[in-house]
Amino acid sequence: MKKVKRRSMSLLCLVLLIAAGLSFYIFRYVTQGADWVSFASNQTVYSQGQLMMGTIYDRNGIVLASVEGDERVYAESKDIRKATLHAVGDLSGNIGTGALTAFSPELIGYDPVNGAYSVGSTGGEVHLSIDAELNAVALEALDGRKGVVAVSNYETGEIICMVSSPTFDPCDPPADFDDEKYDGVYINRFLSSAYTPGSTFKIVTLTAALENISRLSKRTFTCNGQVNIGGNIITCTGNHGEINIEEAFAVSCNCAFGELAAELGSETLAEYAEEFGLTESMSIDGITTAPGRYEVTEDKAHTAWSGIGQFTDMINPAAMLRLVGAVANDGVAADLTLRLDGSNSETRIMKGSTAKEVAEMMNYNVHYTYGTDNYPGLELYAKSGTAEVGSDEKATALFVGFIEDEDHPYAFVVIIENGGGGSKNAGPVANTVLQAAVNR
Numbered sequence: 001m002k003k004v005k006r007r008s009m010s011l012l013c014l015v016l017l018i019a020a021g022l023s024f025y026i027f028r029y030v031t032q033g034a035d036w037v038s039f040a041s042n043q044t045v046y047s048q049g050q051l052m053m054g055t056i057y058d059r060n061g062i063v064l065a066s067v068e069g070d071e072r073v074y075a076e077s078k079d080i081r082k083a084t085l086h087a088v089g090d091l092s093g094n095i096g097t098g099a100l101t102a103f104s105p106e107l108i109g110y111d112p113v114n115g116a117y118s119v120g121s122t123g124g125e126v127h128l129s130i131d132a133e134l135n136a137v138a139l140e141a142l143d144g145r146k147g148v149v150a151v152s153n154y155e156t157g158e159i160i161c162m163v164s165s166p167t168f169d170p171c172d173p174p175a176d177f178d179d180e181k182y183d184g185v186y187i188n189r190f191l192s193s194a195y196t197p198g199s200t201f202k203i204v205t206l207t208a209a210l211e212n213i214s215r216l217s218k219r220t221f222t223c224n225g226q227v228n229i230g231g232n233i234i235t236c237t238g239n240h241g242e243i244n245i246e247e248a249f250a251v252s253c254n255c256a257f258g259e260l261a262a263e264l265g266s267e268t269l270a271e272y273a274e275e276f277g278l279t280e281s282m283s284i285d286g287i288t289t290a291p292g293r294y295e296v297t298e299d300k301a302h303t304a305w306s307g308i309g310q311f312t313d314m315i316n317p318a319a320m321l322r323l324v325g326a327v328a329n330d331g332v333a334a335d336l337t338l339r340l341d342g343s344n345s346e347t348r349i350m351k352g353s354t355a356k357e358v359a360e361m362m363n364y365n366v367h368y369t370y371g372t373d374n375y376p377g378l379e380l381y382a383k384s385g386t387a388e389v390g391s392d393e394k395a396t397a398l399f400v401g402f403i404e405d406e407d408h409p410y411a412f413v414v415i416i417e418n419g420g421g422g423s424k425n426a427g428p429v430a431n432t433v434l435q436a437a438v439n440r
Contacts, residue, residue, distance in 0.1 A: 053123030054107025056088055056099050058132040059160065059340055064088050065100065067123070074170050075132065081171060083135035086164040086188040087128060087338065090173070094186040097287050099126055099338075127340040129158040134437055138163040141432040144181075146417040148189045148317045149429060151437055154325030154402060154411040156344050157334030159284075161412075161433060164189040194290045194314040195415055198387030198422065199252040200398050201309030203323065203358060206249055208272045209260045210354050216245050221256035223248075230300025234258040234308075237386075249361045250368040252384065254308045261307020266296045269307060276326075276349050277333070278319050284336045285343075290316045309385060317413050320400055323349075325411035327362065328381065328402035331355035362401055370423045375431050378438070379404040382430070384422030394418040399426035408438045 089098020382401030397419030
């Protein structure tokens with residue numbers, strides 16, 4: 001009897017082990033099956049490392065990448081191929097954030113029930129949110145300079161323009177990628193880079209000051225071209241005299257914002273940077289962006305420099321785009337998406353009343369400093385930045401903001417590496433792209 005009992009227990013244990021193993025396999029299949037199918041060594045869907053299934057479209061139905069016979073082909077237009085390279089991906093798979101890699105399960109046509117059910121056919125379809133022709137306009141506006149141009153719908157989070165430069169024609173790649181003009185060509189600078197933000201970070205410092213310093217609107221600052229903070233000299237690009245906070249933001253006064261940053265303290269600024277999503281990576285349809293950085297320090301001078309967007313500050317362009325979109329959207333940040341069928345989720349990151357104040361000052365910047373005539377027909381809200389990146393290098397030019405237009409709720413980020421003054425050099429690029437986006 002005891003022997004029968006022992007055998008029964010052994011059999012039960014064996015059944016339980018088999019059930020546990022089967023359950024684990026089913027769990028792994030459901031959660032990781034797409035990765036198994038889209039692994040580059042799967043020769044039923046890949047040929048020499050190239051995904052041979054699926055079609056990628058832009059938001060207007062332009063074919064960006066498809067398969068003809070045993071060949072992966074791209075858009076007919078060379079300009080569109082170059083402008084959408086980082087959104088689509090290259091033939092060799094070196095651009096890991098491109099749709100050919102990031103959305104391979106959908107392109108293969110995988111689902112947990114049928115597996116790669118479209119093997120032997122053309123595969124699935126992915127419809128990106130980007131406007132390919134607008135991307136071409138943006139790339140032309142960059143005129144060969146390295147950097148980023150991005151535009152999103154701040155109500156839905158859809159990215160309609162995402163250009164990273166340098167780029168190349170995937171159908172005719174250069175023979176020598178070691179040429180300096182192709183430095184970092186495989187990196188999608190919008191998703192996978194972080195830049196010194198310069199004065200665009202003053203959006204963060206301004207927001208923190210509005211919410212933590214009483215009677216800020218009644219306060220005045222004196223700018224004589226420099227100010228002593230913590231025993232160190234903080235220099236300004238101008239000699240602005242006595243100015244209020246609105247004027248200080250418009251002329252991007254380092255003296256005023258250095259004083260505000262030192263008064264607020266780096267811990268407070270760090271809290272705002274984190275709340276705004278500027279220091280952590282975020283996910284855009286499963287694509288992980290580069291994190292930013294804001295360093296907490298007890299040094300008053302370092303805090304002052306950090307508050308004006310220097311010191312060790314770094315910000316990812318996608319994170320900045322999300323932030324200015326939130327300012328436009330009454331403090332609600334729409335999560336960015338590269339898919340027309342994206343999630344469209346949102347998070348409040350700023351008080352509505354504060355967002356309105358910041359927006360009004362960004363609009364004042366255009367009227368007071370940048371010039372409305374430079375942006376005809378656009379109700380523009382913007383902040384420029386000229387980020388120092390080293391004594392031997394030309395500054396990075398930044399221009400960020402949004403337009404108020406019921407039919408075109410667009411936020412934008414323009415970054416030109418070693419581009420010089422922000423409003424002077426990045427501003428015209430933003431105008432060209434926004435005019436094209438509105439008129440389309």
